[in-house]
Amino acid sequence: MALKIYIVGKDTIPSKVSLGAGEEMDIVFVALPGEDRSVAMDVELDAPGASAQIRGLYIATGSQKVDLTFNVRHNSGGCHSRQLVKGIASGSARASFYGKIYVAQDAQKTKAYQENHNILASEKARIDTKPQLEIYADDVECSHGATIGRLNQDEQFYMRSRGIPEAEARRLQMISFLAPVAGLLPQDLAEKVYESLSQCED
Amino acid sequence: MDKVLLKIENLHAGIAGKEILKGIDLTINEGEVHALMGPNGAGKSTLSAVLTGRPDFVVTEGSVTFRGKDLLAMSPEERAWEGLFLSFQYPIEIPGVSISNFMKSAINAKRKAAGLKDIAPGDYLRLLKEKMAMVKMKGEFAKRDVNVGFSGGEKKRNEIFQMAMLEPVLSILDETDSGLDVDALKIVSDGVEALRSPQTGFIVITHYPSLLESMKPDVVHVLKGGRIVCNGGMEVAEKVQSSGFESF
Ligand SMILES: Nc1ncnc2c1ncn2[C@@H]1O[C@H](COP(=O)(O)OP(=O)(O)OP(=O)(O)O)[C@@H](O)[C@H]1O
Numbered sequence: 001m002a003l004k005i006y007i008v009g010k011d012t013i014p015s016k017v018s019l020g021a022g023e024e025m026d027i028v029f030v031a032l033p034g035e036d037r038s039v040a041m042d043v044e045l046d047a048p049g050a051s052a053q054i055r056g057l058y059i060a061t062g063s064q065k066v067d068l069t070f071n072v073r074h075n076s077g078g079c080h081s082r083q084l085v086k087g088i089a090s091g092s093a094r095a096s097f098y099g100k101i102y103v104a105q106d107a108q109k110t111k112a113y114q115e116n117h118n119i120l121a122s123e124k125a126r127i128d129t130k131p132q133l134e135i136y137a138d139d140v141e142c143s144h145g146a147t148i149g150r151l152n153q154d155e156q157f158y159m160r161s162r163g164i165p166e167a168e169a170r171r172l173q174m175i176s177f178l179a180p181v182a183g184l185l186p187q188d189l190a191e192k193v194y195e196s197l198s199q200c201e202d
Numbered sequence: 203m204d205k206v207l208l209k210i211e212n213l214h215a216g217i218a219g220k221e222i223l224k225g226i227d228l229t230i231n232e233g234e235v236h237a238l239m240g241p242n243g244a245g246k247s248t249l250s251a252v253l254t255g256r257p258d259f260v261v262t263e264g265s266v267t268f269r270g271k272d273l274l275a276m277s278p279e280e281r282a283w284e285g286l287f288l289s290f291q292y293p294i295e296i297p298g299v300s301i302s303n304f305m306k307s308a309i310n311a312k313r314k315a316a317g318l319k320d321i322a323p324g325d326y327l328r329l330l331k332e333k334m335a336m337v338k339m340k341g342e343f344a345k346r347d348v349n350v351g352f353s354g355g356e357k358k359r360n361e362i363f364q365m366a367m368l369e370p371v372l373s374i375l376d377e378t379d380s381g382l383d384v385d386a387l388k389i390v391s392d393g394v395e396a397l398r399s400p401q402t403g404f405i406v407i408t409h410y411p412s413l414l415e416s417m418k419p420d421v422v423h424v425l426k427g428g429r430i431v432c433n434g435g436m437e438v439a440e441k442v443q444s445s446g447f448e449s450f
């Protein structure tokens with residue numbers, strides 16, 4: 001199934017999705033600087049072979065708030081879900097990620113992965129990440145990883161020592177961080193994402 | 203009279219409240235190669251870091267003039283534009299940034315600071331190829347992320363490649379020769395030789411005399427306990443080799 005791209009605040013992301021046998025969902029969302037953004041999705045995997053892939057990125061600037069909530073429920077066995085969300089909070093922005101993976105008792109052979117990686121690009125920004133696994137089946141392959149980091153100072157100094165200005169060094173770091181998701185977007189949108197990084201204040 | 207490139211006077215600097223450099227005086231004229239030797243922990247890399255403006259080091263006293271300008275007042279990038287280069291003792295890995303993009307950003311930033319337009323893509327590719335060939339780096343490295351997964355020797359070669367690309371006026375080589383095989387060592391000395399001119403200068407930090415034999419430094423300094431304790435010619439390097447740093 002084709003990749004669906006949603007610009008948060010502009011396109012309407014389905015809040016509830018139920019997938020039956022062999023049905024697939026593959027979406028990428030983009031939350032750009034500007035108004036507060038929120039995404040809340042409930043995804044139900046109801047029959048074997050259903051698969052859901054949710055990827056997305058956010059860039060939060062100024063006093064913006066970004067709230068992301070994903071509730072992925074493996075009600076049936078033999079389903080596959082994958083989440084990858086990357087984001088940067090700068091200025092005095094606040095971002096939160098709440099991601100729950102539920103695997104029902106008889107949902108054997110489930111594969112469920114979730115990753116949420118965040119960068120705090122300023123002192124005042126705040127990021128909250130709450131990954132939750134609720135697994136009742138035993139024959140499953142599940143993993144989740146959540147990180148909140150800062151831009152690496154050694155990398156920055158190395159680049160600056162070669163003459164790359166500090167702001168440009170930070171931009172290169174942010175681009176490389178977002179690339180695994182931004183690389184999925186059409187070129188004009190990816191460029192818009194990268195351009196909006198200039199609004200990130202430390 | 204010789205033209206002064208770098209003049210360090212009574213430089214005191216440290217990190218995390220601890221003084222490491224305790225009054226350094228050092229003058230480098232255009233066209234000179236200076237060797238800097240000294241025991242582990244003497245402060246050689248600290249001096250390199252302070253000269254290139256690493257933000258976590260603090261200068262508490264003294265002055266540094268580079269090409270007639272107050273070096274310490276400049277940002278790290280401004281120092282690079284002015285022609286200062288450090289080959290890092292421990293080069294940094296930058297995941298997600300290719301060597302090619304990294305160097306293009308560096309070159310264009312310097313051009314912008316000088317009021318020039320971006321380098322033409324074709325010219326850039328030619329330059330990249332020429333310099334990679336010079337340090338015998340395979341073309342595929344241009345696409346690889348900076349230093350990620352490089353062997354120790356490949357990292358050092360990448361430093362020399364960057365030096366060749368940026369054509370600095372003053373290059374500091376912080377143990378660029380450590381851990382290199384004979385062929386790679388030759389690449390380093392050839393890289394230095396190619397840049398050497400009556401206008402450029404070098405500070406070569408090393409623990410071994412072999413690189414110095416090919417580079418023939420004008421002056422050899424010994425740094426110990428944050429101070430320069432000896433200035434001389436190649437005989438100083440030989441004395442270090444034969445009897446260590448005890449006697450300095
Ligand atoms: N970030 C730091 N925090 C605390 N002390 C530091 C830091 N960096 C360096 N030092 C200390 O400063 C002193 C000088 O270190 P430096 O790296 O300049 O030595 P060096 O002469 O380059 O040694 P080597 O030959 O081993 O490379 C050492 O005692 C070191 O432990």
Ligand SMILES: [Mg+2]
Nearest residue numbers: 246247248291
């Ligand atoms: Mg050192």
